[in-house]
Amino acid sequence: EAGVAQSPRYKIIEKRQSVAFWCNPISGHATLYWYQQILGQGPKLLIQFQNNGVVDDSQLPKDRFSAERLKGVDSTLKIQPAKLEDSAVYLCASSQQRLAGRTDTQYFGPGTRLTVL
């Protein structure tokens, strides 16, 4: 079974530029998560999708971050414009979790390491 795929693996941009990350979850997984992991900290949830609907985006900085999951499969996370403090690893995870399920294991991709100069 193929795992969660993310691209690119690394990205270096200058502040005020835009950047986009792509995630392809495990086939059949209904729930998709985007996490931000700043160096020395644990991952922090940015947004959670159930199929193509947003379940939780309470910690997403909506003035500069946006995410979509068209057709309930792939997802993109965009930052526009980037700030220095956005330097982090962006992790995508997916789970089979259906509407009432809450114990399904989250499977993580390798992450995209973003450096903002």
Place this chain on the structure above:
Amino acid sequence: AQSVTQLDSQVPVFEEAPVELRCNYSSSVSVYLFWYVQYPNQGLQLLLKYLSGSTLVESINGFEAEFNKSQTSFHLRKPSVHISDTAEYFCAVSESSSNTGKLIFGQGTTLQVKP
């Protein structure tokens, strides 16, 4: 709101020695507890989890963790570590009554196994 504290940022240990990685959580509601491991240049992988039942849970590679409700802890232990256990370990909680499965992670503990 939940929070997770991992008390040690780095734990150096010699090969074949025992190790304990400490995790304490704070929550006003009942929680599920998880340990994830992140090997260099790889994504996080679930190591073990506590949902209900026996408070002692085990992984396939010799790690175990015990849920202690009175001390709000979920420490991870292994009686004899290998070089290959070198990795970053994250403790996480989720609210058991939540429909979202949202995870709250600790800041991580780097386990450094020396030969």
